[in-house]
Amino acid sequence: MQPDALETRPYHDFSAQIQGRMVAQRIPSSATIEVTRRCPLECAHCYNNLAMGDVEARRGELSYDEHRDLLDQIADVGCLWILYTGGEIFARKDFLDIYTYAKKKGFLITLFTNGTLITPRVADCLVEWRPFSIEITLYGSTKETYERLTGIPGSYDRCLRGIHLLLERGLPLKLKTVAVSINKHEVGEMKRFAEGLGVGFKFDSMINPRIDCSRSPIGVRLQPWEIVKMDLEDPERVAEWKKFAARYNRPAPSEQSDELYQCGGGVNGFAIDPEGKMSICVLSHFDTFDLRRGSFREGWDHFLRQVRRKKITRVTKCTGCQIKPMCGMCPANGELENGDPESPVDFLCHVAHLRAKALEIPVPPHGDCEYCEGGSSHTVLADSLESLDKRAAEKWMSFTESKPLFPILADERNAGTGCCSCGR
Amino acid sequence: MTRSIANETVVVPVRGQVGDLDAIYNLNEVGGFIWEQIDGRKSISQVAEAVHGEFEVALEQAEKETSEFIAALEAAGMIEPCGPKAQGMQTDALEA
Numbered sequence A: 001m002q003p004d005a006l007e008t009r010p011y012h013d014f015s016a017q018i019q020g021r022m023v024a025q026r027i028p029s030s031a032t033i034e035v036t037r038r039c040p041l042e043c044a045h046c047y048n049n050l051a052m053g054d055v056e057a058r059r060g061e062l063s064y065d066e067h068r069d070l071l072d073q074i075a076d077v078g079c080l081w082i083l084y085t086g087g088e089i090f091a092r093k094d095f096l097d098i099y100t101y102a103k104k105k106g107f108l109i110t111l112f113t114n115g116t117l118i119t120p121r122v123a124d125c126l127v128e129w130r131p132f133s134i135e136i137t138l139y140g141s142t143k144e145t146y147e148r149l150t151g152i153p154g155s156y157d158r159c160l161r162g163i164h165l166l167l168e169r170g171l172p173l174k175l176k177t178v179a180v181s182i183n184k185h186e187v188g189e190m191k192r193f194a195e196g197l198g199v200g201f202k203f204d205s206m207i208n209p210r211i212d213c214s215r216s217p218i219g220v221r222l223q224p225w226e227i228v229k230m231d232l233e234d235p236e237r238v239a240e241w242k243k244f245a246a247r248y249n250r251p252a253p254s255e256q257s258d259e260l261y262q263c264g265g266g267v268n269g270f271a272i273d274p275e276g277k278m279s280i281c282v283l284s285h286f287d288t289f290d291l292r293r294g295s296f297r298e299g300w301d302h303f304l305r306q307v308r309r310k311k312i313t314r315v316t317k318c319t320g321c322q323i324k325p326m327c328g329m330c331p332a333n334g335e336l337e338n339g340d341p342e343s344p345v346d347f348l349c350h351v352a353h354l355r356a357k358a359l360e361i362p363v364p365p366h367g368d369c370e371y372c373e374g375g376s377s378h379t380v381l382a383d384s385l386e387s388l389d390k391r392a393a394e395k396w397m398s399f400t401e402s403k404p405l406f407p408i409l410a411d412e413r414n415a416g417t418g419c420c421s422c423g424r
Numbered sequence B: 001m002t003r004s005i006a007n008e009t010v011v012v013p014v015r016g017q018v019g020d021l022d023a024i025y026n027l028n029e030v031g032g033f034i035w036e037q038i039d040g041r042k043s044i045s046q047v048a049e050a051v052h053g054e055f056e057v058a059l060e061q062a063e064k065e066t067s068e069f070i071a072a073l074e075a076a077g078m079i080e081p082c083g084p085k086a087q088g089m090q091t092d093a094l095e096a
Helices: A011-024 A055-060 A064-076 A095-104 A120-128 A143-150 A155-167 A184-197 A216-220 A224-233 A235-248 A296-308 A331-338 A346-358 A378-390 A407-415 B029-037 B044-055 B059-075
Strands: A006-010 A030-034 A081-085 A108-113 A133-138 A173-178 A200-204 A269-272 A277-279 B002-005 B008-011 B023-027 B080-082 B093-095
Touching: A006 A011, A006 B059, A011 B008, A011 B023, A064 A095, A064 A296, A081 A095, A095 A108, A095 A120, A120 A155, A133 A155, A143 A155, A155 A173, A173 A184, A184 A200, A184 A224, A224 A235, A224 A346, A224 A378, A277 A296, A331 A346, A346 A378, B002 B029, B008 B029, B023 B029, B029 B044, B029 B059, B044 B059
Parallel strands: A030 A081, A030 A269, A081 A108, A108 A133, A133 A173, A173 A200
Antiparallel strands: A006 B023, A269 A277, B002 B008, B008 B023, B080 B093
8 A cells, every 4th residue: 555645734835835736737726706895894995895785786796506606616627725705705695605615615715804794603604614714804993993994883893793703713813904094003003903812913005996997095095105114113024025025026037028917817816706707816807707608617728828828018117127026016906007907007116116215125227217216206206215214203003002902802801701812 | 525636635624623724634545545435334344345445455454554544534633433333443434
């Protein structure tokens, strides 16, 4: 008989090894599935939310039977990871039916939610059908800020209840936030709150226009200097950026890759929107394949393969930019910001150059770039650096108060009725 | 349950209070075959006989290695004995 009939590997080793093979074989291993765009919150920064009562949106969503068929198809082609997102996933009354069907098919499932619709029934179901991970987005550490961003009175308490229900059941929860002008001063407190609970925390500051072309989210987007200031205040983030730059910022090769897409979209990843349209990622909607009109296999083997093979049509300042890995520019960002996947996004360019300057990371010349020395926006960069210097004394990420936030959770932890940090 | 992913057979926890997914279990061809035999009705001896027939190994060797493999699965919390206990693990039915 063969040795090692049962081999045990740490999850991260397994993931890294199998992902490499899946990419090489172009196996669609990672799905991002938006089950709905409806959401009970009305966040100012959101790129895709629709009202709970949007009848047209609800009618257009894939049915439970269509989701089951989709799950059967993607299981057959080797998909292992699913990220369910929205909108708000629990806005769909049948989401747990979809989810448990996916669990029975053997997917490793991550759930993105705002937590406000998590009830004891939902949490109990998640205990029985345990997800790989659940990520709840916080919008503030105080009720005032949270609800100013979400626009819904009572949403703060409902979110805390959701967190509490998951933690007391020992479910694998992580917290995160989107830093915008409304809540930037509370990111540090949100981080401390997560640390106090013993759960992971991360934040992102990049905001896109909405997929329906509205630019309303830009109204709450942080200024480039504010984004970099938050980096600089967090030593871990600074270290990560420097490590990232050392690893990925490379001199431009003599022969540039002429592929438009440089990510895993269409190689091992794909996104499916609430109506069953498949695309490279959730932000990209220029090229979609209607899974109501063709099978997943057809969409993956032919349509998405062709999308992934698209070539750039012109040289831009991004083409030879060596700090592109620090920028986040991708065709989806170009689509959303400029209506053109190849058009550089000025905001991202500004942030990347400012971040490099602040972290003393070299920026070799890369063509006609406004933010490089001699460029038309170089003075704008200088102004941003000045803003950083002027506001250096302010500590948005520091923790000025020692009293516990989120009193519902803190009280229970102190009362010894179960540890909210470990959930036991 | 098991999933066949990129030429690997992977055990994926589906239901109940499994711990956080910090380890992944891979099954080789023989392991995958044994896993498929575990249906809540067969005993270890019956599974070993199936291994003996499928892989053309001596029955004694099949019994020894099947028992070792099943013990490893049980230790990992991936299966448990079910049905009436008669002669310990040797005759317990197994359930994934």
